[in-house]
Amino acid sequence: MKKALLPLSLMLLSVQAQALTLIHAGQIIDGRSDTPMQQATLVLDANLIQAIEPGYRAAAEGDSVIDWRDGTLMPGFIDMHTHLTFRGGEGAYLEPYTLNPADVALRGVLYGQKTMNAGFTTVRDLGDMGNASVALRNAINKGWVQGPRIYTAGTSIATTGGHADKTNGRNLELEGDPGPKEGVINGAAEAYKAVRQRYKEGADLIKITATGGVLSVAKSGENPQFTDEELKAIVAAARDYGFKVAVHAHGKEGIRRAILAGVNTIEHGTYMDKDLFPLMKKHNVALVPTLMAGEYVTEKAKIDGFFPELVRPKAAEIGPKIQTTFAAAYKAGVRIAFGTDAGVFEHGDNAREFSLMVAAGMPPMKAIQSATSVAAEVLGEPKIGILEPGRFADVVGVRGNPLKDIQLLERVSLVIKDGKVVKIPRGEQAD
Known part of the structure; x- marks a missing residue:
């Protein structure tokens, strides 16, 4: 007996890319480079980092955006x-x-x-x-x-x-x-x-x-x-x-x-x-x-x-x-x-x-x-510690520049572990 085929619309939905989380950052310290990236977008796909791109990437339909343009992102x-x-x-x-x-x-x-x-x-x-x-x-x-x-x-x-x-x-x-x-x-x-x-x-x-x-x-x-x-x-x-x-x-x-x-x-x-x-x-x-x-x-x-x-x-x-x-x-x-x-x-x-x-x-x-x-x-864990594609989406954020004021790290206001937001300033959930 032949299996019934799914309607084309359902087939397209089943392969549709999962919605992404975009974080627009004023500065990204990736954990390895001595030079931070300025005005960049960190792209998270479920529990993994998909990309880091220069500039502020526009969100596609269904994507979420976290505005961190006045702050710094770092690895967890x-x-x-x-x-x-x-x-x-x-x-x-x-x-x-x-x-x-x-x-x-x-x-x-x-x-x-x-x-x-x-x-x-x-x-x-x-x-x-x-x-x-x-x-x-x-x-x-x-x-x-x-x-x-x-x-x-x-x-x-x-x-x-x-x-x-x-x-x-x-x-x-x-x-x-x-x-x-x-x-x-x-x-x-x-x-x-x-x-x-x-x-x-x-x-x-x-x-x-x-x-x-x-x-x-x-x-x-x-x-x-x-x-x-x-x-x-x-x-x-x-x-x-x-x-x-x-x-x-x-x-x-x-x-x-x-x-x-x-x-x-x-x-x-x-x-x-x-x-x-x-x-x-x-x-x-x-x-x-x-x-x-x-x-x-x-x-x-x-x-x-x-x-x-x-x-x-x-x-x-x-x-x-x-x-x-x-x-x-x-x-x-x-x-x-x-x-x-x-x-x-x-x-x-x-x-x-x-x-x-x-x-x-x-x-x-x-x-x-x-x-x-x-x-x-x-x-000995290759999936954490650096913000780069393929690593776990563990991210922390502070407002300002910790390279100029290290005490800012004592006031972390954004925490993402394994792609899940566990701490974010009130009223600033991803759009």
Whole structure:
């Protein structure tokens, strides 16, 4: 039996091009070029960028137009170091005893929305509780809730008593003896098991704490906490499972060991110096500086009782050094990928990091690129970070020119993620 043919009019409708979104921009910073494009049109087709054209393209029937002729468009920002399910500040040290992973994940929905509304359409989440960030990522990907595109490490990996050993500071009855499943390892075999456990739990990358840290209830903020053998085992296992490795590290020796083991990023890097800068460059390891975290803990260390007494001196010593190290690293040519450690401070304030980077000597365009094309390349995601045809339609906009006033990035007023407008000034929806 022959199939009935559709009427010609219906056939034409079925192949008709989908309506486009045109954004008329006064300036476009594409995330890669050092020279912005002036008076141009960004063309979005569903969730992809179709074109960038000089001048202001006229809309065809059915197209939508967003008038951004007095502003600047950029790729959606990428924050390479967040904790979307964590909250610092008063009472934070009690939360493991008062909140369940479900509570933390649900609160993360709010923090994710704040982060995305600030212009950050993609984040790396580097350490959570109870796999809450994996649940949050999955809910966002399924469209259940709104939030940034998340690449999560799940539970961080530490050594016994190390920075991410969550039992630090507990009494003997509660301390227990956490192992690889909980993210605590001792020896190469347990390193493999911990990486495989993260794979089993659905992580996107591995996060380890190679040195002491500021906020953990432990004495040292900089001592090396993994042996060479443990680090090499983590990196080898990570490569087997297609993971990149992000490394919390303040102290120089822990940084050196991690670089030589083959990791991908150093987070914070506080005591990195001229001896390590060439090593970072040789092994193509990026620095994720987290200047806002340094600024925050420096200020809070001045307040009596804000931090536990074991934490306070570490915050006062390490916090002020991070920006100075960043300035020297950038001057030495170390690759910089934008990251804030949001969750240590208030979620949604992430864009202040741009101002701190510029104050330390990084030009505004390079700071923007660190949060767009550079971050995307370090992350290993070829579909984000640059405004060009074929990439995801992740777009942020500010009124004015951030190359002249970097603080404008703290007032993002247009956010588009995956082709969907999630923030736009009231009354300025696409025509």
